[in-house]
Structure formats: C-alpha cells, structure tokens
Amino acid sequence: MTTPATHEAVASEAHAFFAARAPRRERRGMLHGVGDDDVVGVGLTQPDDEAAEVARAQQWQRELFDAKLAWLDGPVRFGGRGLSHDYVELVAGIAAEYQVPSTSTYMVSHGIVAPTILAHGTEEQQRAFLPGIWRGDLICCQLFSEPEAGSDLASLRTTAVRDGDDWIVTGQKVWSSFAHVAQLGELLVRTGPPESRHRGLSVFLIDMNSPGIDVRPLRQVTGSEHFNEVFLDGVRVPDSRRLGPVNGGWNIAMTTVGSERSVLGRAHNGIMIEPVIRLFALARSTGAIDDPAIQDLLAECWAREQVLHETATRLRDAGGPAPGSVVKLMTTSDMEYYSDVAARLLGYRMVADTGAWGTYSWSQLLLSAPSHRIAGGSDEIQRNILAERVLGLPREERPVPEKSA
Amino acid sequence: MTTPATHEAVASEAHAFFAARAPRRERRGMLHGVGDDDVVGVGLTQPDDEAAEVARAQQWQRELFDAKLAWLDGPVRFGGRGLSHDYVELVAGIAAEYQVPSTSTYMVSHGIVAPTILAHGTEEQQRAFLPGIWRGDLICCQLFSEPEAGSDLASLRTTAVRDGDDWIVTGQKVWSSFAHVAQLGELLVRTGPPESRHRGLSVFLIDMNSPGIDVRPLRQVTGSEHFNEVFLDGVRVPDSRRLGPVNGGWNIAMTTVGSERSVLGRAHNGIMIEPVIRLFALARSTGAIDDPAIQDLLAECWAREQVLHETATRLRDAGGPAPGSVVKLMTTSDMEYYSDVAARLLGYRMVADTGAWGTYSWSQLLLSAPSHRIAGGSDEIQRNILAERVLGLPREERPVPEKSA
Amino acid sequence: MDDIEQLRQVVRAHLERDPGAALRGGALDPAEARRLDRDRWRRQASELGLPGVRIPEEHGGAGMGLAEEVAVHTELGRALDDGPFLTTSLVAAALVALADDEENHGRLRRIAAGELVAVPVLPIEEKFPLEYPHAKAGTGGDFEIQGELPCVVDATAADALLVLAEHHGHHAFFWVDASDPGVEVVPLATLDLTRRMGAVRLTGARAELLAEDDRARAGVAAIRQGAILGMSAECVGAAERALEMAVDYVKVRTQFGRPIGSFQAVKHKCADLLVSLERARSALSVAVRSVRHNDAIGRRPESLAGLAVARMYCGRIGAEITREAIHLHGGIGFTWEHPAHLYYRRAVSNRQLLDSTGQQPRLLTASVLAAHGEDTQLASFYAGKVGR
C-alpha cells in the first residue's frame, strides 16, 4: 500500500490487469466499418439492455476497485491509492487499449458526486459513501434542477423541513441523469425561507430507495431515456445525511457544478467516442479525404481536440477560477463543429437509416449536441461566470435585490 | 417635366447623357491588374487630392442635376423628377457602366440629410436646401455623436440656448464624416434640461462656415482622415434653421439614423468597390481558383452579395420596421467575410506594399471593416433594435428611469 | 396583404384546424407519422386544392404559379406537415412537362383530387454516386425495370412511382404501379420524423415508358428545380415558425426574476436569428426569381446560380435557426414531447438533401465564372454540368 509508485510500475500493473481480463483492442487507426458504430456514448443506451449494462459495469468496477486501479488519486483510507492525477489519465489511456466494459454509468458518481463528498463531507460521511461509490455499489445521481429553476438554481422550491432528527423533503427535480438506476442522490433543497435564494439551501445525500421518491424517465430528442424527473413527496432523510451546514449548500453545489463541467473536457469521458479519428476514417471511406476543403475541415477537428485536452490539463494545473466554464464552452462548440463536419461528409447518407455502417449513427451526435449546451449550466451561464469571476466585469443587474454574494 | 416616363426612356436618356461625358467602362469581368486597385471607396481619399476630388464631384453633380438625372425619386418642385425608387437603381446601374467621377462626397448629403429634410422640413426649408444639396452646391455632414454620447445618443451634452431669434450652440461633436468639406450640418443638440435625455433634443441645420465652428480631422486606423471632431463655441444659429419642434428632435434624428443604415445595403454605395468580382479575379490571378476550398469561399461571397441586395430591396418594399438594422448587420458581416477571404487568398502578399497590383490594397478593407460595425449605430444597438422593435422582446432595464419612450 | 400572403394565411388556417402528426399535441409516435393519413390528404385536396396548386385548371388543378407553390411549401414547412405534397407536386410538374396525352391528364386529375399519390424516383443531384435503375423492353409494349434505390421520399405511401431509368444508354421516365409484384418498398427510420422514406427495390417491375431524351430532360429539370424550391421553402417555413416559438417562449419563461427574453444575450441571439432568417428568405426569393427568368429564356436549371444560393442558405440557415430554437427553449427543448426537435430534424434533413454531395458552392463558383465568360480549367471542367 505504501510502496513508492512509479509511472512505469503502475502502467505495467494496469496492462497486466487489463490483459488478463479483456482482449486488446485492435488499434483502430482509420478503420471504418468495424465494431460498434455509435458515436455518442453516455445517455444513448436503451432501456432494454440497460440493466445488463449496469450489472456488467458494477462487476467490472468492483474488480478495478479491488485491484486498486479504480481510484488512483483517492485517499488510501477510503480505498484510493493516493497518487497524483496524472496516474488517472495514464490508466484511463491504457484501459482504452483494451475492450473493457464501459463505466459510463459512474460518470456522475465518480466525476461529480464523489469529489463533492470528498471536499465537503465529514470523515464519517466519506467513510460511509466513498468506498461504496468507487467500488461501484452505489450509483449516484444529482438532484439540483427543477422545472422552474434551471439556469437560476438559487430560485429552487423543493423544501426540506426539520422533523426531529430527520428532514422531510417535498418537491420536484428534473434532468437527473442515472436517477432511475441510482442508489444515492445528491439533493439540493431549500431549508431557509422561500425568498432566501442561495442563502437558504442545503445539500443532502439521500437514499434513492426511500419511500416517497418517484423517478420517471424523460424521453430525449435522441429517443433515449437518459434524464429523469424525480418527484419527492414527504421523503424522510436523516440529518446525518446532510452534507455541510444547514443553509450552507450553495458553495457545495458550486463544487458539484464545477466538477460537472470539468468532466466534459476529459479525454475518455465517454460522451463522444473517438469522434475525430472517426471523422478521418469516414472521409477516407467515402473518398472525401481527397477534397482539399474536407482536409481543411478535418485539420480543424484534429486541432480542436488537441486544444481542448491541452486546455483542460493546463487550466486544471494552473488552478485559476472557473476552468470548467472555459472547457465546457469549448466542448459544446467542438461537438457542434464535429457534427457539422459529419453532416458535410455524409450528405444524403444522414437522412435515413439504410443500414450502412457509421452513417446514420452520426445523427445521434447531431441531435444530442444541443442538450450539452444546456445541461450543467447553459452556455450563457458559463459566459456570465467567465465575465464576472475571471474578467471582473460587473454583475448582471438583478431586479430581485440580493444583499451579498 | 410631366411627360410620362418609362424605364426604357429613362435608361436610354441616361445612356446618352453618360456616353456623351465619359468613356464606357471596360466590362471588368474577371480582370485583375487593370485600373485603380482601391477596394474601399469612401473615406480613403487622402487630404492631398481631396480638394480636387470634391471639385470634380461638384461639377459632375451639377451636370447630373441640370439633366434631371440626380434625384430621380425627388419631388419635381425641388428639382427632382418624381419617379419611383426603382429608377434610382436603374440609373445608378447605368452610371456604373461608365467611368464617371465618384459622387461619394455626397453620401451623407443625399443618403442621409436630404431625406431627413424632406421628411421633417418646412416647405420653406425644403425649398431653401434641397435643390442646393441635390445640385451639389451644399455638401452636408451629420453632427450627432459626442465623445461621451456614442451608442447612448440621448445622453448628448452639446447645448443650444435661446437668444432672441437665435440659438447659441456650445459643445463638441465627433465622428463627423465630410465635416471638413461641408457647408451644411445637421446638428442634434440639447435644448431641454440636462437630464431630459431624448425628450430634450432639437435638430438644427447649421451653416458650417459660422464663426465659432472648429473642424479638426481625426486620423483613422487606415491612415485616412475621413472623420472629424467638430468644436462648437458659442455658434449662433437662427431659429429658422430649426428642423421640427423644439425638444422634438429625437424622432428626426431617428429618421436620419435609419437612412444612414439603409445606405449601407445599397448596391453602388461606394463603400466597397465590386468586392466579390474582384475576389474572383484575385483568385484567378493567383491560381487559387483551382482550389476547391477557395471555390467554396468564393461561392459564399457571391451568395452573400446577392442576398444582401435582395434583402435591402425586399425589406424596403415590405415597409416593415427597422429594415436598416437588418441590412447593416448583414453588411458589416459581409465586409468582414470578404476581407477574411481576401486575406486567405493573399497570404504573405498582404503584409507589405511590394507594389504588386491589387494585393496590399485589400488591407484597407481589412482595416476599415471594424469602423462600420460602430459608425451609424453599433452592431449591438442594431440587435437591440431588432429584438425590441421587430421581435417585441422586453427593453433593456435602465438604471436611469425614463417615463416614456 | 398581398395575394401570396393571403394564400399563406388560408393554408395556415387549414393546417391549424387539421394538423399533421407533428402538431396534434402529445409526443409524436414515429410509426404513426410514417403512415400516410389518406383521409387528411383528401381533405387537403377537397378543402384546399393542395395537390393541384400548379396543375392546370383544365386537369382539375388550381393553375397557380411558381410563387404560390413556393408559398404552399413554406406553410407546409411551418406546420411540419407529413403529407406527400413535396413528392406528388413534383410528379405533377413532371407530367405536365412530359406528355400531353389523355392518360397523363387522367393522372393529373387524380393527383389533384388527392386520389393518386405518385412519387418521383431519381436522385436530386445530376452527379450522384449511385447507379440508375435499368429498363428493358418486356411483353406487350411494356418495360421491365431492375434496380435499387436506397432512400426514396414517400415511397412507402406511393400508389405509383415515376422512375428515371437507363434505357439504351439514355435516361427515360417510366410509370410504375406501386402494387406491381416487382416493386418492394422497405420503410426506413428517418432523421426527419415527419418525412417518410423507403428503400425501393425494383425486380422486373412492369413499367410504362412516358418520355425519353429531351422530353425526359425537361421532366428531370422540373423535378429537380421543384424539389430544390420545395425543400428550401420548407426550411424557411420551419425556421420562421421555430423562431416565433422560441421568441414567444423567452417572453414568458422567467429566471432570476425576469423573463429570459429580457437578457441581452437572449435578445441578441434572437436578433441574429432574425437576420439569418431574412438571409434565408432572400436566398429563396433569389432562387424563385432566377427560375422565372430562366423559364423565359429556356436555360437548364442546373445552371442557375440562384438555385444554388437557396440550396446553400435555406438548408444551412434552417438548421441553424431550428437548432438555436431548441437551445432557447432550455431543458424542455430537448425533450421528445416538445416539437422543437421536429423542426430541427426537418431542416437538417432538407439541408442534407439540398446539397447532398457538398458540391453546390463550387458549382456555383463555376457557374459564375462561366457567366463571366471565363474559360478557365474550372469553368470548362464543370461546363457540361452547369451549362449556360
């Protein structure tokens, strides 16, 4: 456990682990027509095969955790390995070389909720949840947005009322990914008076199997049911599940939302599956690669991908304000750009599913791209954050006066 | 004077007039390397040859006026010809086929000030100024913006104070095109109390040779001196020069500003000189025309030009609100697009004046394009106008409360 | 209000009373939209005269002009109509150009009455990386056609197919009954959920020869030109309506204590979309004007730079506006239940078809060069394609 790790040692350990469990992926290179032609990863699984996929992911996550390869930069006492962040990317890169099961089920759990608990939880809460989340036993979801509180999160109306050692939660949440398979929900609710805005919010880690919770899937424009509406009717939550102080939930929520944005900028985040190399392969398969105008577009795609990953790494290392907002704006712009290039390459091949490999499947990217410009804080909210927090421009005039920020 | 005009008759009359006075322009087609290589027309004449150019323009304008070809859609009693607007475009198109002198000196006079006088002047004022303006004797300028009142025109501070039958004007105006050669200025000043905003403004037609007026040229980024600062120090203006009611100047100013925008969308407005056909010719001369990526860019240029002119005509005929704002936003976007395409075609040829025909001259378009996004109401102001007046979206919250619009 | 605007209002009112699958309220069931509601189509014929807009009055139509037809397409785009007007009106236009005989007159009358749904089977682009079907003489003066078309609009709803096929090395038009045993149509999942498409397999389908050579070419021209104007107009209509919906929404949706439409970022986005919409409208009217001019002088429509402007702009801008309309609707914009995505799907699908091989911009450039008498390599390379 405390033997000094080196990149070489961890790399060869990871290779050995993956090699024993999964066939090595053919180096795709510019192959077109081989394997699964899905371009978009997360949120496109259909209900039919979802249970099986979750089971596969849980099994796989457990093996990773037990081998100490799940949470490389996590504290050792919670089952992590205490290494620096570059080990995470090292192992993720190696995993991508093997045909391992997808762990995108844990995107919210590991990318968003776990970091929040690590930053704001008590030692007891951390011990109670972090190993389970990283071992894969607990799938998490985030319960923040409401129908009337989207960009304006501080106006949310779901309330938690104190009742002895418990809180009683009533209200409605929406756009909650994985809520239909989650065991643990990070819930942001109003514990102050109705007009208290961001000064009257608290965070709870609720058991998604509690009585009074009703999860209803929402069908997206892609046809998949990835988001959910979550109705909470008198749900009882012990005070021990409260994360941070009463009415001190806003800062915690901001940690969560910041992590949510940063996930987008990571390589291997599972949202898009090798989009750029696939575009090159597609252009080769249609012969469009010989068109200089197409070559120019592909170069732009390649450059965007490099620049996105460089920016994510650079801003994370620099530790400045709001790196997630920069990365999110780049990502949503990139997704739109890639889907436009795909459309240009495909022409008439995108309008109907003729069964041709890797053609109609790109329409999923095209259709899902707009949702990324809203989810996790709209493009407009990100620009406000950059203008106000990074550039120091004046805050928006608010008709509802606030006493402090 | 009252004989019924037909398009054919006017066209052949115009041809005869121009043919008698100027050589026919070689049909440029795709010629590169012939003639003047200036790409930008208005505002790029250098002080050295400006006096001569103004004299040429005045002489030419007089001939046009005397031949009743200057103001085709103007009232007959003021020297116009009483025809519909399409005759204006017909004759402008024919003029463009001959090597006639430029009349861009009158851009503000004919495009902006004359329409305002026609819309808001008394019969006496119209009779006093319109024939002179259209005959070319009176060059006009517009005196609206101030250093502290740009986008926010209603905050202007130059004042006119009543003194018997006169007004005494004091203050400073800026960004005034042609002020250094103008005889007549359309002046917007405050006649109400300092905080009266747009309800305390009046318009005067001032003699630019009045004592107390000091015109100082402002050098632009292109190096030309097209705009001016105009200092007014106790300038005496007779009340008979007032256009419209006291404190009723805002509506008049809006007419002026609307005309200003519409000028941009007209073919043959002299701001850019055949930019698209020149880009085609440039691409042919460098061989870039064989590059499909360049062909795609040129197609976009050609389409933009068609669409701009179609839009200007269509919206003018439809008579809806704020056509000038649509046209201005398109134009500034087109200018930027054309200058980007020129830069792409020229590469290293744009960085220094090596004397090669039609290369470095494009840098003038590149450098002047940003000014068009500010002058005549910034892009942002145009978008506000469209959002509020055409789409009916709520007005911007104003910290300075206003009682009425 | 001018005549065209009046016509648009009439069509709009009818479509609001009797909407297609997309706008009936509730979530769209793609399978339902894929079926043609023939009663509704007949109502559009009897109450509105829709299928016969441009069919001459002596053959049961309304005998209107190009501008009217474009106005109808625009309204159908606004309403995301799932009827077969796009395809059927193309067949009608082709039949008028192809053959002036009793048989065809009968077909035109049945089309105008909403009784016959006929669909053209040919690629929109002249240069297309697919083989045309082949025809050979069969028994009794008829022909037999062999071939596969992977994606034909409205094929699943067709009573008859107007097939462009190779015959003795030339293109010829054939009339094929969709119920012929040699015709197999497989419905496809489509990006545009309000536009049905099918793969058509012809295995010795019995066919009647309608026209060859020059006459066939005129029909091809009529169909291509009509398809371009029709899909461009649909994009304009869909974009227009999507922007209206978005503007209406941002006026009432409140966040931070005020309508989101009072935020300058939202206002300016809407203003930019309005400018884009005006561009698309102008592109469409440039195209209409160039077609009219062309009809007068008998030029081939492929040579029309004006058509290329519509193909480039209406599709692209339609997709831009409908996509941003989704964005302006926030979270509900990307739910299945909300129709925002249906507009986007229509606009993107049309964009893809309007420049299905990405060659339009360069063809436009070639045609500009040709019009200026520039015999560069490029102009001559495309000469056969763009004509003059």
Add this chain to the structure above:
Amino acid sequence: MDDIEQLRQVVRAHLERDPGAALRGGALDPAEARRLDRDRWRRQASELGLPGVRIPEEHGGAGMGLAEEVAVHTELGRALDDGPFLTTSLVAAALVALADDEENHGRLRRIAAGELVAVPVLPIEEKFPLEYPHAKAGTGGDFEIQGELPCVVDATAADALLVLAEHHGHHAFFWVDASDPGVEVVPLATLDLTRRMGAVRLTGARAELLAEDDRARAGVAAIRQGAILGMSAECVGAAERALEMAVDYVKVRTQFGRPIGSFQAVKHKCADLLVSLERARSALSVAVRSVRHNDAIGRRPESLAGLAVARMYCGRIGAEITREAIHLHGGIGFTWEHPAHLYYRRAVSNRQLLDSTGQQPRLLTASVLAAHGEDTQLASFYAGKVGR
C-alpha cells in the same frame, strides 16, 4: 509564480519602463517605427540579456530554454515591441546549429551584446512560389549571390544577412554583410506598423559559405520552427494585452448610465474572447510540447502537426481578439492615436505569415494520416513534405 511567469514579469517591467515606438504615447509615426533604435536594443541586451536568451552562456548568452524564449516572444508581442528580437534570435539559433567555429562564436557574442543585428533571408514555407537566390563561387574563397527577396523582416535594420541560397542545386547558408555594395534594401510600407520589412536585392553580393546540405537543413529547421513559435507567441501576447485593454475600457466607459461592461452582450463577447485566448494559449503550448518531443527524437519540424496547430490558431485567434478589441473600444478604437489597431495589425500580419499560402490545415491532415500509417494518395503525395 513559476520561473516562466517570473521571467515574463521581468521582461514586462523592462518594456514598460523603456517602451517601443508603439506605446510611448501619442500617435505612432510609421517612419519613426521603421528606424531601429539601436540604443534601446543595446539596453535590452545589457539590462535584460534579451538577444542572448538562448545563446549558450559560453558565447555570452543566457543559455535558457525553448519555453523561456517563447515567453520572451509573448511579452514582446504584448508590448508591440519593434526591436529585432524575432529575426536576430532566429539567426542565433541557426548559427548554433550551423557551425561550431570561432567566427560564429564571435557573431553569437556580438548578437548577445546587442551589437550585431542579423536577419535570416528565407521563406517561412518550404513550398513557396518564389525563387531562392543563387550563389556562385567568387574570388578568394568567397561567393557571390544574386537574387531578389520582395519582403524580408528587419532587412532595413540589418548589419548582416543570413541568406539561404541555391548552390550547385542544393541549399546552402551564406553570411552577407549588409553594407556590401551588392546589397540593396528598399524599405516597404507594412501592414504591421511596428514590424519593419524591406525588399532585398542581391546583385553579386559577397558572401561567406556557412553550411551546406544536412547542416544547412538543420539551420533551416531551427529558423522555421523558431519563426513559427515566435510569431505565434507574439500573437498570444498581443491578443492577451488587447483583451485586457478592452476589458479595462468597458469597465469604465459609461453609456445609458452604466458601464458598458455591465451589458450582457459586452460581457459575453469578452467571455468568448477569453475562451478564444485560452485556445490560442493551448495551441502554442501544444506546439512547444511537440517541438520538445521532436528535438528528442530528431524528427523534422515540418512533420509536426503541433506546429501546424499553433500556425492555424494563434494567428487566426490573435486577429479575432485584436479586431474585437477595436470594436469594444467603440469610436476611439478606430482612431490612429489609439494603439488598438496596432495590435490588430501585428496579429493579422503574423497570421498571414504563419500560414502564408493557406496550406497548413491540409498539411496537418496529411501528417495525421501519415502518423496513422495511412498510405492514401494524400499521405503519399505529401510524404516528402511532412516526413515522419
């Protein structure tokens, strides 16, 4: 603060105390900027060690690394410096690569001391539609060079020229004294008013042969790579400063009773420019990293897709940000007196030179294909150019 950031602060402080022609206040006189202020250049040498940043310490330099040099370029871009660092540092890099002899060591020492202004004379692109000068053997072991270069940066300020010329069908580097009667330099009006350029005509100029073949190639590589990184970094610096100025301005400029920087349209534009700036910074660091990696494995710099990313992005984004900075300054932004246009001019000029024939994107694509072992026609077509 890390070492690089510390170096940047030191350079920035010096340039603020001792600014170039652009930022001394008042309107820029292009003629003044065209003259090199040699005293100032010597002060930059003696007080800051500028010209010798990467010259080894044993030859009088500071012996710093690539990252430090790029940091200096960034600061010089921020300050719109009109000194000859860009060109002189390239010659220094080339001399280190070209010949390890006493003569060159002396040149390096004089460069480091700010006594010798030497300028490279070669096109930035390998494929360039201009002829290289020709060299032939002259008297006494020297050579004579003949040729015309229409546009050479800093040529009007040069003491010496490092000329790449054809010699026996190969490329070779020659050292030419700028005062030689066979050297004629004509100053040019430039888009970038803080970057002097001249047309160079060599009519039998006496020249010393420095290196041929492989060695010359190493020098060419050092110069091209250095020029790309230098101009890219200048763009990042200029854009960074232009955005700062614009943001500062919109915080204080008041219209409609409030700072214009409180309007969401202005805020969001600034935010978008910040995102663009981060893209440009990342493109530069991708390029720096790829060069370092390359130095280790000895690949030719032309094969570096990372350099192409900087060439595409830093120039384009530099131009975008500096143009929008003009816009954000409103009316005063397009007056000659305000420096906003000088940043735009620098960024555009560099953009034009960084991809001077518009081929970078497709070369990047070719190099990606090559790196994936794709022997398509394209990859092999460019094979000679992009190497591996």
